[in-house]
Amino acid sequence: MAKEGITHTFAIQELTLPIALDGRDLIGQARTGMGKTLGFGVPLLDRVFDSADVEELDGTPRALVVVPTRELAQQVGDDLIRTAAETPVRVTTIYGGHPFEDQVQALARGVDVVVGTPGRLLDLYQRGNLKLDRVAILVLDEADEMLDLGFFPDIEKILEALTHSHQTMLFSATMPGPVLTLARTFMTQPVHIRAEDVGASQTHATTKQVIFQAHRMDKPAVTARILQATGRGKTIIFSRTKRTAAELADDLAARGFSVAAVHGDLGQGARETSLNAFRSGKVDILVATDVAARGIDIDDVTHVINYQTPDDPMTYVHRIGRTGRAGHSGTAVTLVGYDEINKWKLINDEIGLDTPEPPQWFSTSPELFEALDIPEGAQEQVGPARKVIGGARDRARSPRSGGRGEGRSRGRRRH
Template sequence: MDAFPIQELALPIALGGHDIIGQARTGTGKTLAFGIALLQRSEHGGKKPQALVVAPTRELASQVTEDLVVAGGKLGSRVLAVYGGRAYEPQVQALRDGVDVVVGTPGRLLDLVKQKHLDLSEVGTLVLDEADRMLDLGFLPDIERIIERIPAKRQTMLFSATMPGPIVSLSRRYLTRPTNVRAESRDESEATPQVVQHVWQAHQMDKPELLARVLQAQGRGLTMVFCQTKRACDRVAGDLVQRGFDAAAVHGDLGQSQRERALRAFRNGKIDVLVATDVAARGLDVDDVTHVVNYETPDSAETYVHRIGRTGRAGKEGTAITLIDWGDLSRWKLINGTLGLDFAVPEETYSTSEHLYEVLGIPAGTTGTLPKAKRGERTGLESEALEDIGETGRTRSPARRERTPAEAAPAAEERPARPKRKRNRSRTRGGKTVAAGTAAASESPSAPEPAAAPAPVAEAAPAASGGDTVVTERKRGRSRRRTRAGQPTERDPWNS
């Protein structure tokens, strides 16, 4: 198997211990370009990590870890992935047992360092993967804090598909005489050349129908659909499921276990459509992705490059389709000009356009609903188990974790039961306390006697048969004398 150009250029320099700024298209083997050198130069068997790889997203950290585990299998390298969304305890325990290489996201790395679970004092190799993406996500302050905790005498490598100006400034501060490695000529377009690109102007209301027909194109395999927002991801994925497609969404609002479940189902072929935000556009390496659909216009040229780079990987061919809404034409023209593409004026396309069927090889008569005969070929997302990874909704130190019911039960048994206290309410009469339930006859003789009840008032009422008068008695309301500190108060005239 032949090495990729970036590997041929970078490996000799990296094995020599020199700092590197590496640039190459996505999907051309950057991970092994630094991974092989990193594993070879690390000492194995110690407690503290010898190398650190910082990645911008959880998905990229997981992908890099898997590649390093495979590459370092015969060397016996111990590689640990640390990122948010997973429980602290397994990561902390692995660090206590000892690891050689740590791959993680900036936030979780700093948390473990502050809690003194992760010691970076013996790190000799630092790798910043997809460095431009970390700058876009605002991780620059966190990266600087991490670098301050690493020995100044180290090897530092920056790898990314694009190298904007801030990356140059970062390299000047933290790299020592770095070697710039670029795996393609400067006048070559940054877009992946083996990917056939189609850019069409589509109406927002017609996009669901158009997408459903694109997914029935000839030779379509695994497909990734990119949206700008999380809400759009859920809406598009739900619409595709109703139309009969095996689809799932991946975005930041989902729990880590749900995201990994969807990615596993996609990699294993249990679903063939993955609707994602740009969180999955970096470092997601899935074999046999034949089509990428930009359902919504990307926000920059770099995002466009990374999106379509999910297909056409490792020298394979792929197809990228971008749907431009009328309101996004100006933004697309900037992207088109930056990348030097030939789609400055996208062709107006609808779900019924003839050129759509001809270019993609969509069978005639195809509708926006997948025929029942083609359904059930894949087992679907439900067939992929949802792993319990101990994900937490907030960052919490393992030292202050909540006890399980099994741990709390012995403590409850050891603690003696607290006796119930009997409430004893005292009553006062005439300003003096008497026991509850005491009869009125046992009251203190010093208490003033209550006023005599007024005599009933007689009223004359006419007899039912007339003539004679019948005298009846009307009961007067009960009057109670109020006292303050044992002294009687004036009678309320309303109760008289």
């Protein structure tokens, strides 16, 4: 880990490591971006490699990490692979949108730790390709997001398959009732750890929040000005719908910005291309829908823009949690449409932001330029038109994936 520049623990890691290494069940609660992955990843790998109560490695899984989205599966899998680089522990990542055959072959070759999304994991288990009878450690990561995406029935079936004694760790940013019920049902006297004060804000203290009303027709121009703010680096722009994400990405690219898009109309390959371009810095703007962007774990995002007001308070928290991560400062901007003000008031009241009536600003308003440190003279056009990564051509060529993988849109279940 020192080779990766990781030499100090975050609060959630410091609190969970001793308990997790001891093999006890635990619930870890901390806001997104505060180090939960290594909070469970380090003790998981250590126990799989060298714990007396975990059977010797024989090519069948000893640990299972369940996450809500493909993108988070990739992030967690990559983190565990890097952390286990000096050990013989084999880590495989499994999610929908990729051929079954490749994943079946990977399991057949032998694997010690499996990271995956609920639907594809359950499919492979029911087909007999994924063996769960030797799993000694189970991790449910981002449990509240799995609840929101409607995966709890699949989660319960996976949990019911683990009839033998094992350690369970559940990590989540929030703890709604159904998540606590799941914990009580399937965990043994778990220790509940909160890596923050009980009354702490649900958003990062290092994140500056700027909220104002913007006319729907003026939002593209407003966004173009925001993207010229002093010190702006990697930026994620959230929209509610796939159509808005695609249209906004095209609009910004036409204005000369370097843009990638991630939304449900893209196949898995195109989504990975867009995310990799954003991670590597090939583009510095990612336009995304909520579901497509869940699990994007990039520490150097300086700005998040809510192009459309989120549907609920937790979506707002998760969106702006993409910036101000791991001690970095960040800026979260929310453009409240004139028809979205009632939706905003509910978010404001729930989170306690003290901005029930955001001011009305336009793309030419001095207040906008001052609040976000936008240079005078910033124009709507910044250069020649560019191509969107994840644009129309990628949408046209996107293949449909088979199986129950997370490539298809699922209905949002309310519990």
